[in-house]
Structure formats: C-alpha cells, structure tokens
Amino acid sequence: MTKSEILQKLDELPFEAQQEALNFIEMLVARYVDPQLEPQSEDEPPKRRRLAGAWAGKVWMADDFDEPLEEFKEYM
Numbered sequence: 001m002t003k004s005e006i007l008q009k010l011d012e013l014p015f016e017a018q019q020e021a022l023n024f025i026e027m028l029v030a031r032y033v034d035p036q037l038e039p040q041s042e043d044e045p046p047k048r049r050r051l052a053g054a055w056a057g058k059v060w061m062a063d064d065f066d067e068p069l070e071e072f073k074e075y076m
Contacts, residue, residue: 021041068076 010021013021
C-alpha cells in the first residue's frame with residue numbers, strides 16, 4: 001500500500017476515525033522510529049521510557065524501612 005492509497009482511505013473515514021488513525025500512527029512512530037519515546041496522548045509531549053537501573057547507587061534506603069514507625073505504635 002502506498003502513501004497515496006493510505007491518504008485516500010483516510011479521506012473516506014469520518015472525522016472521529018481519522019483522529020483515531022492519527023493517534024495510532026503517532027503510537028507506531030513512537031514505537032518504531034524512536035524506541036526511547038513512549039506513546040503519548042495528543043495533549044502531552046513525548047516521554048522518555050524509564051531505563052532500568054538508572055538510579056543504581058544513587059538512592060539509599062534504611063534497613064528498617066518497612067518497620068512500624070514510633071508515631072503509629074498506639075494505633076497498631
């Protein structure tokens with residue numbers, strides 16, 4: 001299918017379906033053209049995908065992180 005055929009088929013669709021097709025195309029561009037970009041809604045700029053391990057060594061968590069807090073002992 002060529003670009004002109006795609007445009008011709010797109011012109012046959014009602015406005016709502018054209019908008020849906022545009023959203024789908026934007027999602028495909030985000031996925032295949034720049035895989036670091038997440039699909040976006042029409043009101044938001046593209047977002048970078050999260051990179052696993054990017055904060056490794058930069059965040060510290062206390063060993064007793066999940067222990068009950070003193071302030072809440074009377075409620076437990």
